[in-house]
Amino acid sequence: MFGRSKTGPPAGEEAAAAEAAGKSSGLWGKLKRGLLMTHTEMFERLEAAVQDRAVIDDTTLEMLEEALIAADVGVETSLELVDNVRKDARRFEGGDLLKLKERMTDHLSILLLDAPQPPLEPEGPVVTLLVGVNGVGKTTSAAKLAFRAKSRGKKVLLAAADTFRAAAIEQLTVWSERLELEIVKQSAGADPAAVVFDALRAARARGVDEVIVDTAGRLHTKENLMAELGKIKRVIDREAPGWSRRTILVLDATTGQNAVAQAREFLGTAEVTGVLLAKIDGTAKGGVVVAIARELRLPVLYLGVGEAPADLVEFVPRRFAEALVG
Amino acid sequence: MFDGLQDRLQGVFRKLKGEGRVSREVLDGALREIRMALLEADVNYKVVKTFVEKIREQAEGQKVIESLTPAQQVVKIVHAELAALLGDKGEPLRTKGSPGVILLCGLQGSGKTTTAGKLAGHLKAQGRNPILIAADLQRAAAVEQLRQVGKSVDTPVLAPENESRDVVAFVAGAITQARELGRDVAIVDTAGRLHIDEELMTELGKLVTRVSPTETLFVADAMTGQDAVRSAQAFSGALPVTGIILTKLDGDTRGGAALSVRAVTGQPIRLVGVGEKLGDLEEFHPDRMASRILGMGDVLSLIEKAEQGLDSAESRRLAERLAKREFTLEDLRDQLRQMRKLGPLSQLMSALPKGGPLKGFDPSAIDEKKLKRVEAIIDSMTSPERRKPTALNASRKRRIARGSGTTVQEINQLVKQYRMMQKMVKGMKGSWLRKAMGGG
Numbered sequence: 033m034f035g036r037s038k039t040g041p042p043a044g045e046e047a048a049a050a051e052a053a054g055k056s057s058g059l060w061g062k063l064k065r066g067l068l069m070t071h072t073e074m075f076e077r078l079e080a081a082v083q084d085r086a087v088i089d090d091t092t093l094e095m096l097e098e099a100l101i102a103a104d105v106g107v108e109t110s111l112e113l114v115d116n117v118r119k120d121a122r123r124f125e126g127g128d129l130l131k132l133k134e135r136m137t138d139h140l141s142i143l144l145l146d147a148p149q150p151p152l153e154p155e156g157p158v159v160t161l162l163v164g165v166n167g168v169g170k171t172t173s174a175a176k177l178a179f180r181a182k183s184r185g186k187k188v189l190l191a192a193a194d195t196f197r198a199a200a201i202e203q204l205t206v207w208s209e210r211l212e213l214e215i216v217k218q219s220a221g222a223d224p225a226a227v228v229f230d231a232l233r234a235a236r237a238r239g240v241d242e243v244i245v246d247t248a249g250r251l252h253t254k255e256n257l258m259a260e261l262g263k264i265k266r267v268i269d270r271e272a273p274g275w276s277r278r279t280i281l282v283l284d285a286t287t288g289q290n291a292v293a294q295a296r297e298f299l300g301t302a303e304v305t306g307v308l309l310a311k312i313d314g315t316a317k318g319g320v321v322v323a324i325a326r327e328l329r330l331p332v333l334y335l336g337v338g339e340a341p342a343d344l345v346e347f348v349p350r351r352f353a354e355a356l357v358g
Numbered sequence: 359m360f361d362g363l364q365d366r367l368q369g370v371f372r373k374l375k376g377e378g379r380v381s382r383e384v385l386d387g388a389l390r391e392i393r394m395a396l397l398e399a400d401v402n403y404k405v406v407k408t409f410v411e412k413i414r415e416q417a418e419g420q421k422v423i424e425s426l427t428p429a430q431q432v433v434k435i436v437h438a439e440l441a442a443l444l445g446d447k448g449e450p451l452r453t454k455g456s457p458g459v460i461l462l463c464g465l466q467g468s469g470k471t472t473t474a475g476k477l478a479g480h481l482k483a484q485g486r487n488p489i490l491i492a493a494d495l496q497r498a499a500a501v502e503q504l505r506q507v508g509k510s511v512d513t514p515v516l517a518p519e520n521e522s523r524d525v526v527a528f529v530a531g532a533i534t535q536a537r538e539l540g541r542d543v544a545i546v547d548t549a550g551r552l553h554i555d556e557e558l559m560t561e562l563g564k565l566v567t568r569v570s571p572t573e574t575l576f577v578a579d580a581m582t583g584q585d586a587v588r589s590a591q592a593f594s595g596a597l598p599v600t601g602i603i604l605t606k607l608d609g610d611t612r613g614g615a616a617l618s619v620r621a622v623t624g625q626p627i628r629l630v631g632v633g634e635k636l637g638d639l640e641e642f643h644p645d646r647m648a649s650r651i652l653g654m655g656d657v658l659s660l661i662e663k664a665e666q667g668l669d670s671a672e673s674r675r676l677a678e679r680l681a682k683r684e685f686t687l688e689d690l691r692d693q694l695r696q697m698r699k700l701g702p703l704s705q706l707m708s709a710l711p712k713g714g715p716l717k718g719f720d721p722s723a724i725d726e727k728k729l730k731r732v733e734a735i736i737d738s739m740t741s742p743e744r745r746k747p748t749a750l751n752a753s754r755k756r757r758i759a760r761g762s763g764t765t766v767q768e769i770n771q772l773v774k775q776y777r778m779m780q781k782m783v784k785g786m787k788g789s790w791l792r793k794a795m796g797g798g
Binding site (some may be wrong): 098101102103104106107165166168171197198199200202203206207220250286288289290291311313315316317320 | 394397398399400402403465466467468469471497498499500502503505506507510552553554579581582583584585586588589606614615634
């Protein structure tokens with residue numbers, strides 16, 4: 033089914049890429065530089081190997097598999113991708129060796145595009161709920177999303193619903209001061225749903241376009257999380273009936289295959305719209321989102337590429353695939 | 359922890375046991391599966407390669423193929439190699455000095471601040487007199503977070519008063535202050551940073567040179583994927599890292615990073631964070647961890663935990679009562695309360711060997727809530743009722759159900775279970791108890 037030698041990106045994606053190219057091409061460049069720094073000595077080896085070989089043989093494919101695994105794509109997904117390349121190779125009888133990377137990029141893009149692609153930022157008023165485990169960067173991501181919305185002329189309000197972690201409220205408050213954003217908060221230990229309630233009331237009264245809710249991270253207390261998110265959801269239903277709602281799962285790009293388990297868990301407890309992949313500015317490649325797209329059909333929406341509020345880009349599958357392959 | 363890896367490896371061994379003799383093909387297949395299991399658990403692919411090669415060498419050297427009990431032999435080899443990979447003997451934290459300085463460093467979000475608090479609590483429990491030093495002047499509200507963490511473990515926190523940006527000078531001064539305050543261990547919480555951020559890495563290097571810590575610990579998130587190796591290598595290359603603390607090693611963490619990080623840095627894993635509570639920090643024992651990964655359980659750690667958490671007078675009293683063949687609902691309630699002090703039951707059960715009587719038992723299936731309901735029922739009884747629950751009549755049962763928010767059926771069930779337990783206690787021989795305590 034992947035018979036065409038080159039799968040062009042769909043029109044919509046090209047438009048998105050073009051749009052993103054304007055302001056955020058610098059950030060994609062940064063991302064690519066980050067990835068290039070490690071530039072998988074492996075893909076270099078792979079290229080060297082390919083140049084000497086007449087056909088794509090098992091050794092080449094094994095190296096390809098290793099390269100994918102090293103990018104955290106996961107064993108199963110890597111095997112499937114390598115298998116696709118193997119089939120390609122058979123079809124072209126190894127004639128197209130130098131296009132191996134291009135083909136790999138194609139297959140990766142297809143996997144990433146296969147997940148349903150929801151509208152990135154819905155029209156009208158929006159409630160954005162950020163969920164995720166501890167330490168992935170939810171609070172910083174909340175600030176980045178708020179900055180993005182604000183710089184697009186929207187009126188934004190932050191809701192400090194992580195009342196659990198020490199100083200989480202203070203952290204979000206510092207951001208709200210730096211970015212000159214409104215914030216609704218209560219004291220530590222308060223009921224997160226009550227914070228959301230207050231935030232939505234304030235939002236309606238002040239004519240806010242987007243409410244961004246920072247929730248507490250947790251690894252284990254799944255039951256509490258379910259109850260808490262359920263309650264927050266009910267509050268939103270009641271207090272903001274006409275609003276669009278997004279639940280964004282924040283994942284840490286350095287996380288390995290555990291991210292799949294995290295995504296599965298949150299999908300089970302909350303209606304997750306998509307993923308924000310944070311901390312992709314290091315050497316980690318975040319390949320696990322490929323496995324997540326394949327296994328859970330959960331799309332990636334944004335990439336967090338640095339510590340500044342502007343360091344957030346829209347996810348473009350093909351560009352990500354290119355950056356991954358190097 | 360290590361659940362996925364545990365299951366996969368046990369599957370491999372089960373298959374091997376099924377083969378009376380092991381041909382080369384079967385061995386190759388087993389090694390392939392071990393490789394896959396490790397890769398899926400996020401162990402670095404290079405570490406996996408070396409590991410599998412070592413197992414192959416050993417297996418060939420020890421003539422597993424000709425052996426009559428090949429499976430056991432493979433398990434033994436894998437166990438030994440795993441323990442070696444994790445660092446064989448555990449190396450405890452060094453805290454000597456006046457004060458001993460423990461510097462925590464790592465990527466953003468790896469859990470440094472929480473770990474700093476846990477570490478302070480851990481040292482206090484050992485009779486030490488720690489102090490926390492806030493050196494994270496980067497992240498918004500990080501100093502405030504450390505202050506709150508410090509408060510919850512009742513440990514003072516030194517933080518710069520004005521907007522000082524000279525971390526190095528501040529920390530050096532704070533250590534002197536700690537000495538003057540008579541504190542014997544200073545824990546320095548540094549800002550999270552990317553290993554490719556040259557500026558911040560240089561700053562960290564300067565800090566380490568200036569204060570020359572007793573321990574420079576790299577704090578790593580156990581959920582890290584293949585990149586764990588890169589960041590660990592970069593940190594230990596730029597700084598004289600003397601050990602590792604693994605955090606978030608609980609839940610469904612695959613923990614592959616544990617295996618890789620030690621291998622690439624050559625530095626021992628000193629401590630592991632195993633939960634969200636401030637007491638959830640454990641010393642790391644490579645051999646026990648290897649047993650745990652292979653599903654052989656970690657009874658030693660469980661006993662140590664029990665010794666720390668249980669009220670020994672209370673336990674002795676219970677043992678005496680059991681020896682006298684007495685067991686009332688009051689005893690059961692005390693027992694439940696004691697057990698809960700040790701942490702979630704599912705976590706305790708996961709430390710037990712997976713074979714034997716617990717074969718096929720899923721620790722996550724334990725319903726903690728049910729145990730709480732049992733406690734509530736017992737709490738709603740009068741003392742005479744607790745001593746003789748078999749004498750409960752219908753009206754008493756209804757009263758207890760109302761009082762505890764449960765149902766009469768649940769009370770009946772408890773009474774039935776109590777009868778069975780009593781029978782067991784009565785029929786228990788002295789030697790059984792000794793055996794159960796690990797003696798016999």
